[in-house]
Amino acid sequence: MQYHILPVTESEYPEVTAVWEAAVRATHDFLTEADIQFFKPLILNEFLDAVSLSCIKDEKGHILGFAGTADRKLEMLFIDPAARGQGIGKALLQYVIAHQAVDKVDVNEQNDQAVGFYLHNGFKTIARSDVDGMGKPFPLLLMELKK
Secondary structure (H helix, E strand, C coil): CCCCEEECCHHHHHHHHHHHHHHHHHHCCCCCHHHHHHHHHHHHHHHHHHCEEEEEECCCCCEEEEEEEECCEEEEEEECHHHCCCCHHHHHHHHHHHHHCCCEEEEECCCHHHHHHHHHCCEEEEEEECCCCCCCCCCEEEEEECC
């Protein structure tokens, strides 16, 4: 399926954050409710401003998925659980690789589906960290696009 990819505006941050939360609840079963509540305001008020955001919307204009990038790295890729399996993640990934020269991603090691997604889409693990970028005990796999 062909998707039209659009930039995300600041006025859409609350909707993007809602997609993030729904996706995290569906895929990040290693996070507690306290973890989600810790990260949610950071996503909305800090992290979204730190990346270039692209999204795919449905015919009614609702965001189905989004990607955030910075310095050739995919910092976030989240899909509304109701829209999973429709190629939205792959379309966003291919877009940021082609248009923003993305060739790196860090992925939670405990998120098996995401690890498999990136491996399937040409990434390889180059390193591992015992903690996430904020020093929390969520191991990360540092992945790079195979050349």
